[in-house]
Amino acid sequence: MGTxxxxxxxxxxxxxxxxxxxxxxxxLWILYESLKxxxxxxxxxxxxxxxxxxxxxxxxxxxxxxxxAFLNTxxxxxxxxxxxxxxxxxxxxxxxxxQFRGRKLIWSVIMLSLFLPGINALIPQYVLMRELHLTxxxxxxxxxxxxxxSVFFLLLLGGFLQSLPKELEESAFMDGASLFQVFxxxxxxxxxxxxxxxxxxxxxxxxxxxxxxFIYLSDPKKHxxxxxxxxxxxxxQYSTDWVTLFAGVTIAMIPSILIYIVFQKRIxxxxxxxxxxx
Amino acid sequence: MAKxxxxxxxxxxxxxxxxxxxxxxxxxxxxxxxxxxxxxYLLFTLYPNILSVYYAFLNWDGLTEPQFVGLDNFxxxxxxxxxxxxxxxxxxxxxxxxxLTVGISLFLAYVxxxxxxxxxxxxxxxxxxxxxxxxxVIALLWAFVYDxxxxxxxxxxxxxxxxxxxxxxxxxxxxxxxxxxxxxxxxGVGFYVIIFMNAMKAIPPSLYESAILDGASHxxxxxxxxxxxxxxxxxxxxxxxxxxSLKGFEMMLILTNGGxxxxxxxxxxxxxxxxxxxxxxxxxxxxxxxxxLFVILxxxxxxxxxxxxxxxxxx
Numbered sequence: 001m002g003t004x005x006x007x008x009x010x011x012x013x014x015x016x017x018x019x020x021x022x023x024x025x026x027x028l029w030i031l032y033e034s035l036k037x038x039x040x041x042x043x044x045x046x047x048x049x050x051x052x053x054x055x056x057x058x059x060x061x062x063x064x065x066x067x068x069a070f071l072n073t074x075x076x077x078x079x080x081x082x083x084x085x086x087x088x089x090x091x092x093x094x095x096x097x098x099q100f101r102g103r104k105l106i107w108s109v110i111m112l113s114l115f116l117p118g119i120n121a122l123i124p125q126y127v128l129m130r131e132l133h134l135t136x137x138x139x140x141x142x143x144x145x146x147x148x149x150s151v152f153f154l155l156l157l158g159g160f161l162q163s164l165p166k167e168l169e170e171s172a173f174m175d176g177a178s179l180f181q182v183f184x185x186x187x188x189x190x191x192x193x194x195x196x197x198x199x200x201x202x203x204x205x206x207x208x209x210x211x212x213x214f215i216y217l218s219d220p221k222k223h224x225x226x227x228x229x230x231x232x233x234x235x236x237q238y239s240t241d242w243v244t245l246f247a248g249v250t251i252a253m254i255p256s257i258l259i260y261i262v263f264q265k266r267i268x269x270x271x272x273x274x275x276x277x278x
Numbered sequence: 279m280a281k282x283x284x285x286x287x288x289x290x291x292x293x294x295x296x297x298x299x300x301x302x303x304x305x306x307x308x309x310x311x312x313x314x315x316x317x318x319y320l321l322f323t324l325y326p327n328i329l330s331v332y333y334a335f336l337n338w339d340g341l342t343e344p345q346f347v348g349l350d351n352f353x354x355x356x357x358x359x360x361x362x363x364x365x366x367x368x369x370x371x372x373x374x375x376x377x378l379t380v381g382i383s384l385f386l387a388y389v390x391x392x393x394x395x396x397x398x399x400x401x402x403x404x405x406x407x408x409x410x411x412x413x414x415v416i417a418l419l420w421a422f423v424y425d426x427x428x429x430x431x432x433x434x435x436x437x438x439x440x441x442x443x444x445x446x447x448x449x450x451x452x453x454x455x456x457x458x459x460x461x462x463x464x465x466g467v468g469f470y471v472i473i474f475m476n477a478m479k480a481i482p483p484s485l486y487e488s489a490i491l492d493g494a495s496h497x498x499x500x501x502x503x504x505x506x507x508x509x510x511x512x513x514x515x516x517x518x519x520x521x522x523s524l525k526g527f528e529m530m531l532i533l534t535n536g537g538x539x540x541x542x543x544x545x546x547x548x549x550x551x552x553x554x555x556x557x558x559x560x561x562x563x564x565x566x567x568x569x570x571l572f573v574i575l576x577x578x579x580x581x582x583x584x585x586x587x588x589x590x591x592x593x
Contacts, residue, residue, distance in 0.1 A: 008496075012389050016397070019386060020404055022464065026419050029430060045433045087315050094311035098304070106316060113319070116327050117575045119525045119546055120568030123553045123561050124326035124333055127340065147318020173300075179307040208412035210528055215554055226414040230532055233418050242428065249418050253411065260410045264403055267410065271469055272476045 027253070034246035041242050053243070060247035068221060069228040076138045076213070076224060077206040084146040085199045091149075092157035093187055097169075110149045126215060136218050144216075145206065153198050156273050160194030161187065197270045200263045207255055225252050330572075333565035340553075340561045351566035361567065364545040365574075367455055368524050371544070372578075375462050376519035380512060382463065383470035388500050390471070391478045392486075402475065406468035413465075417532035420461040424448045448534055451541035458542060461529055466522075470515050477508035517582045524575055545571055 033041055034056055036049040061067060095103065125144075126135070134140025164187070172182045188195070213224045223231070229252050236245055260267065334351055338344035355361055386405065390398045408416065423430045426446035435442060447457045481504065489499050505512065527546035530536060536543035536551065545567065551557070552564035 009393065009395075012393060013395060013397075016386070016389060016395070016401055019382075019467075020401055023404055023407060026423060026430065030419065030422065041428065045428050045430070046437075090311040091315040094308050098308060100304070100308050106312060109316075109324075110319065113323060115576065115579075116323065117521065117525055117572060118323075119549070119575075120330045120565070120572045121323065121326035122550070123565055123568065124329035125322060126553070127561070128322070128326055128329075143318075144322055147314055148322055149315050149319040179303055183307075183311075204410055208410075210412065210414050210532070226412050229414050229418065233421065233532070245418075246422075249415060253415050256410045256412065256415070260407060264406075268402075268406060268472050271406070271409075271472045 030246050030249055034243060034250050036243055038241060038243050056243045056247040057251065060244045060251060063241075063244060064228050064232045064248050065220075065223075066225060066228060066248065066251060069223055069225045072138055072222055073207070073224040073226075076141055077203065079139075079142045080145045080206050081199060081202050083142065084202055085195060087146060088150065088153045088198060089157060089188065089191070089195055090183065092154050093161055093183055095154065096158040096161045097164075097187075110151060110154065113149060114151055122215070129216065135216050136222065138217070138222055141212060141216055144212065145209075152273075153201070156270065157191065157194050157198060159273075160191045164190055193266075196263075197266050200259065200266055201270055203259060204256070204267075330565050330568055333561055334569045336562035336565070338561045339559050344562070347562065351563045352569075354563065355566050355570060360540065360543065360548060361545065361570075363540060364543045364548045367542065367544050370455065371459070371462070371523040372520055374459055375466075375523045376516050378459070379463050379466045379470060379519055380515055383467050383474055383515075384500075384505065384512070386467070387471045387474035387478055388496075388504055391475050392496070392499075392504075402471070405471050408465045409468045411465070413528045414532055416461055416465045417529055420457075420464075421448070421533060423460075424457055448542075449538055451538050454534060454538060454541045458529060458533070461533075462523070462526075466519070473511060473515065474508060477511045478504060481507050513582070517579065520578055520582055521575055524578060525571060545574075 032048055033045070035052045035054065036047075037053055040047065040049060094100075095107065129135050129140060129144065132140075134143060168186055168190070169182050172186055177185070208226070209224075210226045210230070213227050214230070217223055217227065220231075229248055232245060232248055236242075335346055335348060336344045337347045337350070386401075389395075390402055411419075422428075424447035426432060426444040426449065429447070431447065432442060432445065445453075447453050485503055485507075486499055489503060494502070525546050527544050527550060530542050530544055530547050531550065534542045536547050549564045549567040549571065552560050552567065
C-alpha cells in the first residue's frame, strides 16, 4: 500500500509503541531486578544491576520450594494433558464422524455447558470430590480436569475431523481394519495439527490454573508453582526479600514464554476460534 | 446352471456376521470414546450444578449435619449489605472493563490492519503475550507496579516530579478497586486484538476504496465501515467481558482478597470466602449467593443479546 505518512502516523505509531512498552517494560524490569541485591534494589528501583546475582534464583528455588512444586506441576499438567488430549480426540472423533443413536442428545447435553457459568457449582463440586476422596491429591485434580466435555475443544477438533475425506475410513474398513485401528492409524496422524493446537491450549489452561489447585490441594507438599508463588507473595508482608520474589516470578513465567515463542502462530489461530469458548 | 446359483450364497452369511461383528465393535468403540468424557461431565459439572440449587436451601458448615432452612438464605442475602457492596463493585467493573478493553482492542486492531506499518506483525505477537501468562504472574506483576515504597508506578511519578509519599494504590480504599482495572484490561486486550484483526481482514478492501474516494478520514471509515461490519464479533467479545467481570475474582483473591476493608470485594470472592475462606464456612449461604450470581449471569447474557443492535449489516 502506498499510503503516505503524515504527522498523524507519528501519533498512531507512538500509541502502538506505548502499549508495547506497557507489556515489555514490566517484564524486563522484573528480569533485571531479579539479578540485583536487595540493597541495590532499595537504593534505586531503576538502576541496572552492578553485577549479576544469579544466586537469587537458587534462593527462590529453595526458599519457595519450587523444586517440589515444579515436579507437582509437571505431574499434574503432564498427566492431565496426555489423558485429556487423548480423551477429547477420541470423543471428538466419535461425536463428529460416527453415526449412532443418542448422538444428537449427547450434543445438546454438552451444549448445555455453555449456559453454565460454573461458579455456582464450586461448592457442590468440592463436596463431591471430598466424598470421592479426591481432594488434597494431584491425581484427583488430574481426574477432575481430564474427564469432561469442552465445547471449545470439540468444535476445534470437529472442524479438523470434518475436513478429512470419508473415503479414507471406508477404504480402510474394506481392508478389514477395525474402528480402533482406523482411529489410531488414520484419524490421529491426519488430524495432528488440530490435536497439537488442543494440547497447547490445554497446557496453557492447566499451567495457568490457579483456583482448582488452590482449593483442592491443602498439603503444601502438593502445591503447584502458581500456588507456591501466591504464598510467597503473601509472606512478603512479613519479609522484604524482593529480589528473590522477582526471581521466583521469572521462573514461573518461563514455561509460558517458551510455549508462546514456539507455538505463537498456532496460539493466535486457536484464539480466533476461541470465540465459541463460553 | 447350479453352479452360479450356489456361488453367491455364502456371501450374505459372511456379510451379516461381519456386519454384526462390526456393529458390536462400533458400539464398544462409541462407548469407550464417548463414555469417559460424558461420564466426567455429568458427574463433575452437571451434577454439582443441579446440587447447588439444593445446597442453597441448607444451613451447613460442610462438616456437621446439614439443616434444611427453606428460603432463609435468600432472605438473609437480600438484607446482607456485603452482598450489595460486592455487587456494586461488580457493576463498576462491568461498566468499565468491557468498554475499555473492546475500545482499546478495536483501535489497536484497526491501526495494525489498515496502516501497514512495518512493525505491525511484531506488535500483533507482542500484544497477545499477556494472555498466555498465568493470573498469579499477572497479579504479582501488578503488585510490583502498585507497591507504595518500591512500586513502578510511584517510581515513575517520582521521575516526573510527583512525590505522593509512598502511596499504596492497593492499600487505600479510594483507589484499590480502580487499580484493579488496568491488570484486567492489560491481560485481556491482546486476545480481542487478534479476533478483531481476524474479522477486519475479512472486510473487502473495495468498501474502503469508495469511502477513500469520497475523502472519508480514518476515523469516519472506522466508525462507519469497520465497526458496523464486525459488530457480531464485537458483541460476542462484549458478552465474554461482561460475564467475566461479573463472575471473575481470581485477581482480587490474589492481590487484595477483597481488602482494604472490603473495598475490592466482588460477589464471586464473597461467595468463595464464605465457602473456602479462613473464617467460618457456610456452604448453604454461599450456595444461595451462587444461585443469585447464576441468575444475574444468565440475565446479563440475555440483556447483552437484547440491548446490542442485532441486525446483520451487509454492504
